[in-house]
Amino acid sequence: MNRPELRLHTPRLIENIRVVRERIGPSELMLVLKDDAYGHGLAWAVQAAERAGVTWFGSYDVRSGLDVRRALEGDARIFAWATSTDAEIDEALLQRLDLGVGTADYLDRIVARARELGITARVHLKIDTGLHRNGLLPEEWPQSMAAVRAAEAEGLLEFAGVWSHLAEASDAEDDEAQRVFLSAVALAEETGASPQTLHLTASAASWWRPELRGSLCRIGAFCYGIRSADGPELDGVVPAAELIASVTEVVDGDAVIGIGSFDGLPSTIAGVSVGTPGGPRVLRRIDHTSAVVEGWPGMTAGDEVTVFGAGERGECSATTLAERIGTVGEEILTRLTPRVRRTIVD
Numbered sequence: 258m259n260r261p262e263l264r265l266h267t268p269r270l271i272e273n274i275r276v277v278r279e280r281i282g283p284s285e286l287m288l289v290l291k292d293d294a295y296g297h298g299l300a301w302a303v304q305a306a307e308r309a310g311v312t313w314f315g316s317y318d319v320r321s322g323l324d325v326r327r328a329l330e331g332d333a334r335i336f337a338w339a340t341s342t343d344a345e346i347d348e349a350l351l352q353r354l355d356l357g358v359g360t361a362d363y364l365d366r367i368v369a370r371a372r373e374l375g376i377t378a379r380v381h382l383k384i385d386t387g388l389h390r391n392g393l394l395p396e397e398w399p400q401s402m403a404a405v406r407a408a409e410a411e412g413l414l415e416f417a418g419v420w421s422h423l424a425e426a427s428d429a430e431d432d433e434a435q436r437v438f439l440s441a442v443a444l445a446e447e448t449g450a451s452p453q454t455l456h457l458t459a460s461a462a463s464w465w466r467p468e469l470r471g472s473l474c475r476i477g478a479f480c481y482g483i484r485s486a487d488g489p490e491l492d493g494v495v496p497a498a499e500l501i502a503s504v505t506e507v508v509d510g511d512a513v514i515g516i517g518s519f520d521g522l523p524s525t526i527a528g529v530s531v532g533t534p535g536g537p538r539v540l541r542r543i544d545h546t547s548a549v550v551e552g553w554p555g556m557t558a559g560d561e562v563t564v565f566g567a568g569e570r571g572e573c574s575a576t577t578l579a580e581r582i583g584t585v586g587e588e589i590l591t592r593l594t595p596r597v598r599r600t601i602v603d
């Protein structure tokens with residue numbers, strides 16, 4: 258009854274996706290779904306995005322990639338980039354997942370499993386462009402490209418893409434990363450290969466740095482309406498989710514609401530504005546299982562308080578809360594525990 262609620266607004270997600278796709282066109286959108294779709298719930302995000310016409314999904318690991326496959330009606334592409342066990346590779350091949358590959362050993366294992374199962378693997382080869390987080394070094398690239406070409410010739414591999422990930426720490430570093438990326442692409446093409454896709458950018462670079470976009474953009478945060486911490490607002494994009502808690506009692510002119518730090522709400526965000534039926538009010542304190550909000554005229558048990566959302570009642574966004582405690586908006590969402598009910602507004 259008094260469980261807090263994360264309200265998922267399907268029309269907002271669909272509109273955000275439309276706005277993002279319009280912004281990045283003619284590049285295509287890959288909707289990133291890691292951490293259970295940034296805490297929103299994977300099945301909800303997949304089904305809404307599929308309705309919105311999204312044809313590429315990014316799932317991080319094979320296990321969640323298989324969850325995406327189950328949630329889909331059509332045959333959209335699913336990109337899983339975590340290095341996986343042989344058993345996971347088998348599942349991925351059987352379910353037609355696209356695999357992100359950042360080591361020579363992983364490439365060898367995928368080709369071996371493809372040969373064993375008689376299935377063509379879809380492989381996106383990752384060049385390390387400076388982040389040093391899973392990727393082939395430029396000096397390893399020629400040998401891995403040779404392995405890709407040999408497996409292609411045997412019908413064991415479809416060269417589905419070349420990709421990398423940007424640090425997004427400075428424009429100059431990202432420019433340099435793109436230079437490394439494009440020279441890897443050029444080397445691949447010199448071998449006669451033609452990767453089906455090129456993808457380098459996530460939300461911020463896809464939105465703000467059009468010259469860095471490839472044919473595909475891997476975007477999570479902005480599609481859910483989570484802007485970058487310390488970054489500007491995004492034209493036409495609104496938070497898709499809002500966190501609601503009900504008033505349980507009125508004490509000394511304040512409202513006690515049924516959400517606390519045990520639900521994943523950081524107690525250090527106290528002091529922010531939340532949305533109430535009387536407009537914005539100060540969130541005074543967060544205890545283990547409840548929180549205290551500055552009162553408003555006529556408040557009564559059962560009234561809803563919007564802890565974060567799209568600002569309709571004066572509440573902050575998840576990113577604004579995050580900025581107060583030096584983190585990013587997605588962290589506020591992914592920390593919410595399963596006790597917070599996910600409800601859908603279509």
Ligand SMILES: *Cc1c(COP(=O)(O)O)cnc(C)c1O
Pocket residue numbers: 289291338422458459460461475476477478479
């Ligand atoms: C998380 C992630 C993304 C998406 O990042 P956003 O900033 O949320 O858009 C893209 N690519 C990779 C490899 C990621 O890990």
